[in-house]
Amino acid sequence: MKIDAFCHIMPRPYFDRFFELDAPPDVQNLRKRVSNIPALVDMNVRFRQMDEFGDYRQIINIAAPPVEFFGSPKISKELSRIGNESMAELVAAHPERFAGWTACVPMDDPDAAVEELEYAVNELGALGAQIYTHVAGHPMDEPRFDPFYAKVAELGSLLQVHPSRSSAWADYPSEQRSKYEIWWTFGWEYDLSAFMARMVFSGVLERYPDLKMLIHHGGSMVPHFSGRVGPGWDQLGARTPEDQKDDITGYPLTKRPLEYFKMMYADTAMFGAAHALRCSIDFYGVDHVLFSSDSPYDPEKGPGYIRATIKNLQEIGLSEAEQDAIFRGNVTKMLGLELKG
Structure with a gap:
């Protein structure tokens, strides 16, 4: 069995409401993208694609954009509820297809x-929740988010972390927009890495060491x-002028920064780059890596990255036991999954 731990979906009720709402330009652009990927919403298409991979199941979450992109906590809460109830229905109806789902949460209202x-x-x-690397440009280590992290840790839930950036995040201060989709290719990976660093130095992982934080795209740049x-961050402060010392004064840590990064989990969504996948596994360790494809965002709009990732995991020198841990064992153990169907 293979359990794909980071897959995106738009259940029909969510999809319909998503297209009804007045939307800012970033959302309008993403509407064009998702409307051209049938497997996000059409389960017949999705299931036909999944048939290629035998005993294969997905853990699903709501596809980008974040609900906060609409700019209203009221809408964020509404969309989150529609998405969550719709995903719960899909998983209950198709346990042979879906091993579980993670919640959409309105992070622009932390109490909600x-x-x-x-x-x-x-x-x-x-099984947990999916969050993004910022909320309307606000970093995710702001104190208002602490009760959310505390609750995730208390529940023993999975916390998937997805990047979030658009062309409005320019490549250079002198420009207004990012060019050549640099905001996506490199910007998203910087977003993830910056998020991880803020989780470390703000002490989120020190305070909540039981957080099961799954970082998309192989744990990103780390x-x-x-x-x-x-060794670089072991010298924190060596590069900082005296008048900027407040910028490096974080939460009191009890371990090397590197050790906190290794507390996180990585997925295998590396889009067919076998050498990069090997690097991620070598860094995090086999027990901290979960099989994931990022389906259905490949050029085939569904099966391409699944196929490529399976091939990569089978060709990079892992033993059968190590492959089984990444494909299935780690996530079932982590979450106590009892699979049906």
Whole structure:
């Protein structure tokens, strides 16, 4: 069995409401994208694609954009509830297809996010939640988000972390927009890495060491720059002028920064880059890596990255036991999954 731990979906009720709402330009652009990927909403298309991979199941979450992109906590709460109840129905109806789902939460209202998480996990059966790397440009280590992290840790839930950036985030201060989709190719990975660093130095992982935080795209830049993250950050402060010392005064940590990064989990959504996948596994360890494809955002609009990721995991020198841990064992153990169907 293979359990794909980070897949995106737009259940029909959510999809319909998503297209009804007045939307800012970023959302309008994403509407064009998702409307051209049938497997996001059409389960017949999705299931036909999944048939290629035998005993294969997905853990699903609501596709981008974040609900906060609409700019209203009221809408965020409404969309979160529609998405969560719709995903719960899909998983209950198709246990042979879906191993579970993670909740959509309105992070522009942290109190409501805690309430929605509790409802989704305790009443609907969610495995956890998906969050993004910022909320309307605000970093995710702001103190207002602490009760949410505390609740995720208390519930023993999975916390998936997805990047979020648009062309409005320019590549250079002198420009107004990012060019050549740099905001996506490199910007999203910087977003994830910056999020991880803020979780470390603000003490979120020190305060909530039981957080099961799954970082999309192989744990992003961290494995590939572990020398900078390790020995480099062991010298924190050596590069900072005296008048900027407040910028490096974080939460009191009891371990090297590198060790907190290794507390997180990585997925395998590397889009067919076998060497990069090997690097991520070497850094995090087999026990902290979960199989994921990021389906259905490949050029085939569904099966391409699934196929490529399976091939990569089978060709990079892992033993059968290590492959089984990544494909299935780690996530079932982590979440106590009891699979049906």
